[in-house]
Every structure is written in C-alpha cells, then in structure tokens.
Amino acid sequence: MKTKRRIIFEIAILILIMIMCSGCGGTQKSISDDSGEEEREIYAMDTYMTVKAYGGGAKEAVDKAEERIRELDSKLSTGIEESEVYQINKNGGGVLSEDGVYLLKRSLELWDSTDRTFNPAIYPIMELWGFTTKDYQVPDEDEISDTLKLTDADNIIFDEKTGKVSFKKDGMKLDFGGVAKGYTSDCIMKIFNECGIKSGIVSLGGNVHVLGNKPDGSDFRIAIRNPDTQQDSYIGVLEASDCAVITSGGYERYFEKDGVIYHHIIDSETGYPADNGLKSVTIVSKDGTLADILSTSLYIMGLDKASDYWYEHREKFDVIFVDDSGTVYITGGIEKNFESEYDVRIIK
Amino acid sequence: MKKKDIILIGTILLIALISYLVIHFRSNNTGNIVIVSVSGEIYGKYPLNENRIIDVNENKGYNRIVINDGKVYMEEADCPDKYCVSQGKISKTGEIIVCLPHKLSVEIKNQSEATDEIDAVAK
Numbered sequence: 001m002k003t004k005r006r007i008i009f010e011i012a013i014l015i016l017i018m019i020m021c022s023g024c025g026g027t028q029k030s031i032s033d034d035s036g037e038e039e040r041e042i043y044a045m046d047t048y049m050t051v052k053a054y055g056g057g058a059k060e061a062v063d064k065a066e067e068r069i070r071e072l073d074s075k076l077s078t079g080i081e082e083s084e085v086y087q088i089n090k091n092g093g094g095v096l097s098e099d100g101v102y103l104l105k106r107s108l109e110l111w112d113s114t115d116r117t118f119n120p121a122i123y124p125i126m127e128l129w130g131f132t133t134k135d136y137q138v139p140d141e142d143e144i145s146d147t148l149k150l151t152d153a154d155n156i157i158f159d160e161k162t163g164k165v166s167f168k169k170d171g172m173k174l175d176f177g178g179v180a181k182g183y184t185s186d187c188i189m190k191i192f193n194e195c196g197i198k199s200g201i202v203s204l205g206g207n208v209h210v211l212g213n214k215p216d217g218s219d220f221r222i223a224i225r226n227p228d229t230q231q232d233s234y235i236g237v238l239e240a241s242d243c244a245v246i247t248s249g250g251y252e253r254y255f256e257k258d259g260v261i262y263h264h265i266i267d268s269e270t271g272y273p274a275d276n277g278l279k280s281v282t283i284v285s286k287d288g289t290l291a292d293i294l295s296t297s298l299y300i301m302g303l304d305k306a307s308d309y310w311y312e313h314r315e316k317f318d319v320i321f322v323d324d325s326g327t328v329y330i331t332g333g334i335e336k337n338f339e340s341e342y343d344v345r346i347i348k
Numbered sequence: 349m350k351k352k353d354i355i356l357i358g359t360i361l362l363i364a365l366i367s368y369l370v371i372h373f374r375s376n377n378t379g380n381i382v383i384v385s386v387s388g389e390i391y392g393k394y395p396l397n398e399n400r401i402i403d404v405n406e407n408k409g410y411n412r413i414v415i416n417d418g419k420v421y422m423e424e425a426d427c428p429d430k431y432c433v434s435q436g437k438i439s440k441t442g443e444i445i446v447c448l449p450h451k452l453s454v455e456i457k458n459q460s461e462a463t464d465e466i467d468a469v470a471k
C-alpha cells in the first residue's frame with residue numbers, strides 16, 4: 001500500500017516539474033539568443049536601416065557593415081558635395097572609384113538587357129519633377145521633352161578600366177539611387193561572410209537581404225507589404241535564406257496635385273510616372289544589385305513584358321507582382337516558399 | 349487510495365495548474381513590447397497592452413507616440429514631412445514607424461519565439 005502511494009506521489013511531482021520546465025523553456029531560450037547577436041539602427045542614404053548579425057563576432061561584423069554603409073553613402077550620394085557622383089554631375093565628368101565602376105557597369109548592362117527601363121541617367125527628369133528636393137511640381141510637356149534629351153544612357157561615355165566618365169551632352173547626370181542600396185546589402189553580406197557570420201538580416205529602407213538561415217535553422221520570414229494600405233497589412237510572407245528581397249512600388253514616394261497622384265518611378269521613355277498596371281514588384285535574388293535594379297525595371301515594364309523577361313532570366317531571380325486589381329502573381333521558383341491569404345497566380 | 353492521497357494529489361495538481369497559468373500569463377504579457385529609439389539608441393521600452401502616451405522631445409524635435417488597445421501610432425510630430433503621422437497604426441511584431449527627420453523609430457518586438465513571427469518587411 002505504502003509503495004503504491006509513493007508511486008502516485010512521485011508521478012504527481014513529476015507532472016509538476018514537467019509543467020514548470022515547459023513554461024520556462026521559452027524564456028531561457030531568448031536569453032541565450034540575446035548573447036550571440038548584434039542589431040543596430042542606422043540612418044544613412046536618406047533612409048532607415050537595420051543591420052543584424054547572429055553568432056560569435058556579430059558586433060565586429062556589424063561595426064564593419066556600418067562603416068561600409070557610411071563609406072558608400074559618402075561616395076555615391078547625389079546630394080553630398082564631396083561625393084564622386086556629385087562631383088561628376090557638377091563637372092560634366094570625372095573618375096569613378098571601384099564601387100562606382102561596378103555600379104555603372106552593372107547599370108549599363110541592365111539598361112541594355114531591360115530594354116532601357118532601368119536608367120542610370122534619369123536624374124535630370126527626377127530633378128524636374130522635384131523628387132530630388134521634395135519641392136514637387138508637375139512639369140509641362142515641353143519641359144519634359146527638353147529634359148528627356150538629357151536622359152539617354154547611351155550618351156554616357158565610360159571606360160571601365162580607368163573609371164573615367166563623361167557625357168555626350170551638357171547637363172547629363174548620373175544617379176545610383178535605384179541600385180545603391182541593393183549593392184550595399186551585397187557588400188554587407190560579403191563582410192558578414194568574411195567575419196565568419198553564418199546568419200544575419202539587414203533591411204535598408206525596406207530592401208531586405210538575409211544571410212543563411214535563422215540561428216534555429218529555420219528560414220527567415222519576410223513579409224511583403226500590401227501596396228494598397230498603410231503598414232498594418234501584408235500580401236503574404238516569403239520564407240527565404242541567402243537572398244535579397246527588394247520591393248518597388250508607387251506608394252513609396254509620391255505627391256498629389258489636383259487630385260492626381262504622381263509617384264517617383266518615372267518611365268524614361270515618356271518622362272511621366274510609370275503606369276503599366278502594377279502596384280508593386282518584389283524581386284527575390286541572391287544578387288542584391290540585380291534585385292534592386294529589376295524591381296524598378298519590371299515595375300515600369302508591366303506584367304506581360306516583365307513575365308517574359310523573368311522567363312528568359314529565370315535562373316537568376318524570382319518575382320512577386322501585385323497588379324492594379326490587387327491580384328498577386330508569383331513566379332515558379334518561389335511557389336513553395338510563399339504563403340498568402342490572397343488569390344495567388346503562378347507564372348511558369 | 350485514501351482520502352488523504354486524493355487531497356495530496358489534488359493539491360499538487362492545483363499548484364501545477366496555478367504555476368502553469370502564472371508562467372503562461374506572464375510570458376504573454378511580456379510578449380509584445382514597443383521599442384522607441386532615437387538615433388539608433390533605445391529611448392524606452394513599453395508593453396503593447398498598456399495604454400499610454402509617450403512624448404519624446406530630443407534635440408531633433410518633438411514626437412507624440414500613443415499606445416492604445418494594442419496598437420501604436422504617431423499622433424503628433426513637428427517634423428517637416430509628417431510622414432510618421434501618416435504611417436497609421438501598427439500592431440504586429442516586426443512592424444515599425446520611422447520619423448526620418450528626427451531619426452526616431454517605434455518598433456514592435458516579440459520576446460517569445462512564436463513561429464509565425466515576421467523577421468522583416470520588404471517595402
């Protein structure tokens with residue numbers, strides 16, 4: 001009798017211990033996670049950034065990443081007087097650093113391959129609309145057609161070996177605004193790798209780039225913003241590792257005049273904001289520079305042309321489109337990684 | 349089994365249940381926190397489920413952050429573009445309101461490791 005009572009007693013104690021332990025588990029885990037990670041907020045390139053690395057050496061890696069961000073900002077900004085881009089635009093030519101050479105080279109390659117939808121010479125038209133100063137205006141047609149004469153990237157004279165840049169027309173200007181953040185996140189991933197970091201995530205003003213998996217081995221979960229609403233809603237969540245996830249949409253920067261909304265993604269064919277049936281385009285690629293460029297490019301192309309472009313280059317990237325009717329389209333390569341409560345059509 | 353045994357087991361199970369509820373309730377309570385940062389430094393941490401008004405008056409300017417019914421929003425700011433005010437209400441983990449001119453951010457974070465948590469928002 002006595003042993004039976006003891007067994008019951010021991011079982012009860014065991015249950016008590018088990019319940020208490022399961023309750024504590026979560027708290028202990030988050031403490032150990034905290035010890036091996038470094039997260040930092042950085043204000044640079046006219047935007048808000050977060051940089052996070054996990055594991056040993058995380059602080060050093062994030063320090064170096066911040067240093068690199070500041071370096072690239074001071075080299076590539078169109079608004080900082082000391083920057084090489086500012087100087088080239090002011091003097092009608094000059095010499096680019098290694099970073100600038102890489103960016104102009106990639107930009108010109110994609111200017112060709114995207115049928116002139118990504119344009120590194122678009123700056124004069126952005127100035128005309130006031131997107132560079134936030135002093136917005138709707139230009140008249142003559143002003144637009146005059147300015148468009150200065151935005152043909154074929155008129156950039158560029159020597160890759162020496163870095164020398166000049167323009168065939170006076171008043172032309174370079175702008176790496178559509179590619180600098182994607183390139184910067186590539187550079188941060190390189191720094192993380194060099195520092196032995198296996199897991200990290202950065203968001204450079206909404207341009208997300210992840211290294212490896214989360215420390216627990218699962219994929220990172222990246223929400224894609226709903227272009228129709230305020231921040232509080234997503235069109236879906238992408239599970240991702242080792243890639244950049246970069247979205248472009250008219251909602252990012254715009255102004256309203258006489259009831260019409262003018263957004264900042266200017267089609268350099270027309271000189272007006274692109275209006276080809278898409279609300280947002282998200283590119284998923286291991287190449288952050290490519291993802292940044294193509295998010296703008298495919299937005300300007302519209303769904304049909306963009307789908308064809310994807311098919312031709314489908315080993316390099318995938319896409320999530322939201323069209324004007326709110327329908328979500330994703331390309332075949334990310335079919336299994338994307339979850340959404342919306343109707344999703346697969347492009348193959 | 350005697351009556352005393354039943355009382356003993358009952359008491360132990362009751363303690364277990366209470367302990368479980370306390371731990372569960374507490375972890376839920378501390379789950380969602382609102383982190384306000386200025387120039388990348390943490391200014392304050394606040395539970396999402398307690399209504400309050402946070403006035404931040406740092407060197408760059410003034411922001412009034414409101415936590416109400418599990419949602420956070422920027423009610424007022426003296427920055428030039430007022431973009432932070434127009435960003436609306438946030439309530440989910442990983443969401444963030446940024447006032448770029450004042451270098452101020454308001455972010456919702458989850459201390460417990462829920463599986464459906466979002467790590468970043470592409471926008």
